[in-house]
Amino acid sequence: MAREPGFSEKLVGERLHLVLSGEWTLAVSAQLEAASRKLLASAHRALKVTLDLEHIERIDTAGAWLVDRVRADLVAHGIDADYGGARADFTLLLTESRYEPVPQPVARHGNLFVDLLADIGETIVGIARNLLGGMTFLGKVVHALVRVILNPARLRGTSVVFHVEAFAFRSLPIIVLINFLVGCIVAQQSIFQLQKFGAATFSVDLIGILTLRELAVLLTSIMIAGRSGSAITAELGSMKMREEIDALRVMGMSPIDVLVMPRILALVISLPLLTFLADLAGILGGMVVALTYGDISPEVFFARLQSAIALNTFLVGLIKAPFMATVIGIIAAMEGLATQGSAESLGRQVTASVVKSIFMVIVVDGIFAMFFAAIKY
Amino acid sequence: MTDTPAIRVRGITVGFGEKIILDHLDLDVKRGEVLGFVGGSGTGKSVLTRTILGLVHQREGSIEVFGQDLAALKPDEHRAMERRWGVLFQHGALFSGLTVRQNIQVPMREYLHLSQELMDELAMLKIRMVGLPADAAEKFPSELSGGMIKRAALARALALDPEILFLDEPTSGLDPIGAAEFDTLIRTLQKTLGLTVYMVTHDLDSLYSICDRIAALADRKIVAAGTLEEILQVRHPWVQSYFHGARAKARGASS
Ligand SMILES: Nc1ncnc2c1ncn2[C@@H]1O[C@H](COP(=O)(O)OP(=O)(O)OP(=O)(O)O)[C@@H](O)[C@H]1O
Numbered sequence: 087m088a089r090e091p092g093f094s095e096k097l098v099g100e101r102l103h104l105v106l107s108g109e110w111t112l113a114v115s116a117q118l119e120a121a122s123r124k125l126l127a128s129a130h131r132a133l134k135v136t137l138d139l140e141h142i143e144r145i146d147t148a149g150a151w152l153v154d155r156v157r158a159d160l161v162a163h164g165i166d167a168d169y170g171g172a173r174a175d176f177t178l179l180l181t182e183s184r185y186e187p188v189p190q191p192v193a194r195h196g197n198l199f200v201d202l203l204a205d206i207g208e209t210i211v212g213i214a215r216n217l218l219g220g221m222t223f224l225g226k227v228v229h230a231l232v233r234v235i236l237n238p239a240r241l242r243g244t245s246v247v248f249h250v251e252a253f254a255f256r257s258l259p260i261i262v263l264i265n266f267l268v269g270c271i272v273a274q275q276s277i278f279q280l281q282k283f284g285a286a287t288f289s290v291d292l293i294g295i296l297t298l299r300e301l302a303v304l305l306t307s308i309m310i311a312g313r314s315g316s317a318i319t320a321e322l323g324s325m326k327m328r329e330e331i332d333a334l335r336v337m338g339m340s341p342i343d344v345l346v347m348p349r350i351l352a353l354v355i356s357l358p359l360l361t362f363l364a365d366l367a368g369i370l371g372g373m374v375v376a377l378t379y380g381d382i383s384p385e386v387f388f389a390r391l392q393s394a395i396a397l398n399t400f401l402v403g404l405i406k407a408p409f410m411a412t413v414i415g416i417i418a419a420m421e422g423l424a425t426q427g428s429a430e431s432l433g434r435q436v437t438a439s440v441v442k443s444i445f446m447v448i449v450v451d452g453i454f455a456m457f458f459a460a461i462k463y
Numbered sequence: 464m465t466d467t468p469a470i471r472v473r474g475i476t477v478g479f480g481e482k483i484i485l486d487h488l489d490l491d492v493k494r495g496e497v498l499g500f501v502g503g504s505g506t507g508k509s510v511l512t513r514t515i516l517g518l519v520h521q522r523e524g525s526i527e528v529f530g531q532d533l534a535a536l537k538p539d540e541h542r543a544m545e546r547r548w549g550v551l552f553q554h555g556a557l558f559s560g561l562t563v564r565q566n567i568q569v570p571m572r573e574y575l576h577l578s579q580e581l582m583d584e585l586a587m588l589k590i591r592m593v594g595l596p597a598d599a600a601e602k603f604p605s606e607l608s609g610g611m612i613k614r615a616a617l618a619r620a621l622a623l624d625p626e627i628l629f630l631d632e633p634t635s636g637l638d639p640i641g642a643a644e645f646d647t648l649i650r651t652l653q654k655t656l657g658l659t660v661y662m663v664t665h666d667l668d669s670l671y672s673i674c675d676r677i678a679a680l681a682d683r684k685i686v687a688a689g690t691l692e693e694i695l696q697v698r699h700p701w702v703q704s705y706f707h708g709a710r711a712k713a714r715g716a717s718s
């Protein structure tokens with residue numbers, strides 16, 4: 087239905103009359119710009135121009151802007167341009183959308199090499215800031231913890247219990263399952279390799295020690311970093327975005343006390359519990375595979391296991407759990423509270439939280455391995 | 464064609480769970496008018512707006528926009544309809560990851576074939592029209608004040624030069640001078656573009672200065688609809704206390 091924007095030319099004395107017609111609206115956006123370019127080209131041939139608006143069917147702000155841009159361009163080129171036959175409502179629209187030069191956003195043209203160096207520099211400074219920020223944050227949490235210990239009434243017990251349920255209880259099935267499966271895989275491979283030496287029963291040593299010392303705690307921590315760490319970051323981040331954190335602050339409550347402490351405490355409680363169950367699941371998985379692939383009966387399996395491991399094997403794994411929990415909690419909370427106003431930023435923080443905490447979990451595990459090797463525990 | 468109302472709402476019932484918010488509600492918005500929609504807080508003004516926009520589903524009743532029953536439209540017809548209206552949400556609802564200029568260009572990119580240069584120019588035009596400073600263009604929503612968010616959201620609602628403008632409390636959060644400018648702007652747009660404006664508001668000044676008709680929502684229904692003079696005659700207790708209450712009196716005294 088819409089008639090395309092167009093115009094016709096008419097010479098009256100020295101003045102070129104350009105009679106605009108049709109619809110100058112966004113409904114015909116594809117033709118609109120082309121029409122205004124043609125209009126400009128035609129008008130440039132004359133010295134005096136009148137843009138006649140009388141026969142325009144409809145015009146909107148975009149059309150008015152384009153027409154007025156043509157007029158402004160002509161005036162800038164020393165051509166005498168005015169409007170003719172404009173109806174009252176068009177005049178109002180033309181004043182409302184009168185042309186003003188729009189400053190084009192300046193594109194930054196940098197040297198690629200300099201940009202690269204600047205990026206590297208910024209990243210390194212960022213890492214340093216991050217480490218420093220992490221330390222500061224840890225300090226604040228420890229401070230809050232000391233206050234809670236001095237005055238146990240400050241502890242938000244309900245919140246802690248609620249989060250233990252979310253972090254430990256709800257993630258129990260998946261953690262037991264992956265540890266069971268990894269126990270199976272370790273057992274299968276070690277049986278296959280050791281059978282060549284006729285030492286298949288030694289695979290029990292491998293399963294027991296590997297699961298208890300390293301695998302159970304590592305897998306559980308990584309799973310919790312992905313599952314609960316991301317949840318913490320997303321929760322705190324969206325609270326930050328909606329000024330809920332600010333609301334807490336102005337009510338005299340510290341977000342560290344109210345939000346961060348209960349979550350970190352819950353993680354510190356949950357992770358050792360989960361690690362213990364992960365130990366059991368891993369060994370169970372090993373036992374099942376030992377029976378099916380290596381013909382090692384459960385009696386033999388347990389006899390072997392008892393001589394291979396001692397209490398310290400179990401403790402080495404378990405001791406690491408609260409440290410892992412603290413690292414995950416601190417990183418998740420810090421990233422959450424660093425969220426800026428946009429939804430994109432929230433996504434970035436959640437990603438950063440998961441990546442950083444998994445990385446740090448592995449680093450911490452390595453440090454513990456060196457430490458225990460040094461003290462021969 | 465022109466005598467069919469822009470929006471015709473018939474027998475709309477909306478509820479959440481057990482709670483009925485709107486009960487067999489009827490409302491007409493005529494073409495080219497500014498309708499002021501009033502009602503106490505939490506009576507369902509935003510819910511009705513969202514129902515018309517198709518964001519909340521009604522249990523009963525029909526909604527026609529430009530004579531077309533929204534429920535009967537095919538998806539691409541619905542899209543074409545959505546291109547004809549602009550919405551200013553109560554809380555702005557700007558895309559937080561985009562700058563103001565990019566926010567305004569989102570519908571342009573989706574629906575129009577324009578050069579980037581013209582889109583930039585039009586975005587700046589809208590920014591100027593709603594009274595934002597030019598440097599707001601490159602700011603993100605989180606860097607704007609409450610009133611600026613309202614203006615930026617209006618600029619986005621106007622991006623496609625819509626035929627119907629839905630405004631949910633456009634002047635709340637603006638200073639009185641800004642609110643008056645906003646009213647003037649809406650009036651100007653309505654006059655020049657023949658816009659139909661559906662405006663939820665608590666602002667007595669807006670009601671007095673720019674609304675052609677007023678509809679009042681109370682007791683889950685439209686209890687009064689008509690020009691200001693007609694509304695002032697209505698005997699409903701809520702309407703009475705709204706238009707004859709202390710604030711209304713204070714306004715009468717000052718003008
Ligand atoms: N998604 C929802 N689920 C349940 N109840 C809702 C939902 N949205 C709105 N309500 C209820 O509907 C009622 C009307 O809400 P609405 O937002 O329409 O109020 P309003 O008239 O716009 O008020 P205000 O002037 O404060 O903006 C309120 O009681 C609200 O609690």
Ligand SMILES: [Mg+2]
Pocket residue numbers: 508509510553631
């Ligand atoms: Mg509302």
